[in-house]
Amino acid sequence: MTGSQIGRLTSVLVTMLALVLLLPVARAQADIGAYVLVDAKSGAVIEENNATRQWYPASLTKMMTAYVTFKAIRAGHITLNSAVVQSKNSLSEPPSKMGFKVGTRFTVDTALKIILIKSANDVAVALGEAVAGSEAGFIAMMNAEAARLGMSGSRFTNPHGLPDNRQVTTARDMAILAMALRRDFPEAREFYKHPGIRFGKKALRSANREFLLRVPGANGMKTGYICNSGYNVSASVTRGGRTLIAIILGAGSGLERTAFARQLFDEGFRKRGGRNIKSLTGVSAGPPADGYCRRNRSPGAKGYMARFDMENEKQGGFLFFKANREDVKVDEAGFTLANGKPDWAKILDRTLGPRRLAYRPLQVGLGKPDAAPATVGSAAVAVAIPAEDIPLPAANPVRRAQIQIRQKLQTTAAANVAGAAVAGASVAGGIPQAEVARPGAATDTAQAVAPGSIFRKGLDFTVPVPAPSPRRQ
Known part of the structure; x- marks a missing residue:
């Protein structure tokens, strides 16, 4: 083997070694x-x-x-x-x-x-x-x-x-x-x-x-x-x-x-x-x-499985260096429903493990x-x-815009409800019907506060309700 061949071989080996050493750096933390x-x-x-x-x-x-x-x-x-x-x-x-x-x-x-x-x-x-x-x-x-x-x-x-x-x-x-x-x-x-x-x-x-x-x-x-x-x-x-x-x-x-x-x-x-x-x-x-x-x-279903599938980890260690490679082979059959959509229940089981505890809210x-x-x-x-007298601070632009949007939505919703009530009244004979006071309502002063009336209408914890998805929880 000539000196030039040895040199080229050495260069190739050094390059390959450098790539191997760099592989662990490209771990699942890229995102x-x-x-x-x-x-x-x-x-x-x-x-x-x-x-x-x-x-x-x-x-x-x-x-x-x-x-x-x-x-x-x-x-x-x-x-x-x-x-x-x-x-x-x-x-x-x-x-x-x-x-x-x-x-x-x-x-x-x-x-x-x-x-x-x-x-x-x-x-x-x-x-x-x-x-x-x-x-x-x-x-x-x-x-x-x-x-x-x-x-x-x-x-x-x-x-x-x-x-x-x-x-x-x-x-x-x-x-x-x-x-x-x-x-x-x-x-x-x-x-x-x-x-x-x-x-x-x-x-x-x-x-x-x-x-x-x-x-x-x-x-x-x-x-x-x-x-x-x-x-x-x-x-x-x-x-x-x-x-x-x-x-x-x-x-x-x-x-x-x-x-x-x-x-x-x-x-x-x-x-x-x-x-x-x-x-x-x-x-x-x-x-x-x-x-x-x-x-x-979000990496998406295939990305999750390429990076975090516990079955692959058991077979070949954590292999973090494979996590961000586009050529990682992923068998989608194991986590795809018949309609072709991701089976999120299986994805959770394979990336986090099965549920070990029952869900019991406090x-x-x-x-x-x-x-x-x-x-x-200090x-x-x-x-x-008095907490109820603490003034509103000057809201930042994002917060102010959020508040204004909510107020407009609530005003529109209230107008729609009122319009529906008037329409219903006209059908019934043109006279809007007065709301009957419910036990425990604010107008019923003889009763204690009813369950749920501690919440301000339209602003309780049910607003907004995001679409359920394991990817966004």
């Missing part, structure tokens, strides 16, 4: 903005990618809302039975929401369950007002706790996570918060381990339910979504006395974030951690540009709140502001 997997007790980092890049937290924000509330309870400023009042300010928040009428009172315990399981934005604001006396005061407390915990890449501007480009975090910071929530307030674990709540006759499912019901050892914690963030999740799993926490930001769908979390945990429990999460310092990059969800689409009611909510300031107990 994930950032993630980190840590040991909940030691803080040791097991896996991470872009963990210090700023991202929008969406409803993962409510973990900090809960943390501040639990700290106020621990300090004796409030109790789980303290009163939370639905204010004009809190009711103005867009869905997801409960939509209680202004002045409706419920307990801190109820509020915590609603925000951590149902993720209601109006209740998050009402809870903040009950704890601090005002939404602004509560936000100040959130940022103070973030600074104390060392969440150097985070800033909070609201208690719920609705769109505000000033509200940012990192996967690293959210992992620190999740660890602190478990460590400092173990009682909090009872609030975020449930797959849903039942309020009266209404069953309200958690967006984290399939993870909780299917993944062995799953016990929390919180999901989040706005368009600019994509699908986020803070998840925790305990196996063999060891608990791991995963923070995943910017998935393309609800199923992708859940399947990727499951995959991270399954692999992570076979590893030991490295450097401590707090040693990841600084901010590596800014948050994604607006409209992230429109650029980062029963939640208003509770029996104490007289007046005791609020806390250093001492402050005078409570």
Whole structure:
């Protein structure tokens, strides 16, 4: 063999080796903005990618809302039975929401369950007002706790996570918060381990339910979504006395974030951690540009199976390096219905595993709140502001547009109902019939409040109702 031939052969071998070494980099996280997997007790980092890049937290924000509330309870400023009042300010928040009428009172315990399981934005604001006396005061407390915990890449501007480009975090910071929530307030674990709540006759499912019901050892914690963030999740799993926490930001769908979390945990429990999460310092990059969800689409049924099929993992390991290759062979017959559409039940079974637990929503009611909510300031107990008198803040353009659209829709609906009533009256003889007062209705002052009348018509938790799809939960 000549020297030139040996040189060419060496060049080919080097090129092939380089390609092999690069294959593991093209893992299933291509559609994930950032993630980190840590040991909940030691803080040791097991896996991470872009963990210090700023991202929008969406409803993962409510973990900090809960943390501040639990700290106020621990300090004796409030109790789980303290009163939370639905204010004009809190009711103005867009869905997801409960939509209680202004002045409706419920307990801190109820509020915590609603925000951590149902993720209601109006209740998050009402809870903040009950704890601090005002939404602004509560936000100040959130940022103070973030600074104390060392969440150097985070800033909070609201208690719920609705769109505000000033509200940012990192996967690293959210992992620190999740660890602190478990460590400092173990009682909090009872609030975020449930797959849903039942309020009266209404069953309200958690967006984290399939993870909780299917993944062995799953016990929390919180999901989040706005368009600019994509699908986020803070998840925790305990196996063999060891608990791991995963923070995943910017998935393309609800199923992708859940399947990727499951995959991270399954692999992570076979590893030991490295450097401590707090040693990841600084901010590596800014948050994604607006409209992230429109650029980062759902992988689709075939994409899910190429990346997360547990049957393939059993046969050939996790093989992350195959996850984003377009030439991955996928047998669609195993997860396709007779009509050619995806069989989502089978896809869930094969990407998350079969349901190990039955779906049992937690029963939640208003509770029996104490007289007046005791609020806390930055250093001492402050005078409570009547929640129903807290003024509406100046809405940001997105929020203002959402409110205006809802008002127009409600006005149109009311006009249609009135027109139908007049039309019906003309058919019946031209005289509109007066509405008969129902027992328990607002006009029936002799009766107690009827079930369901605590909700403001048209703004309760049933609006809007998204089309059910495992990809978007």
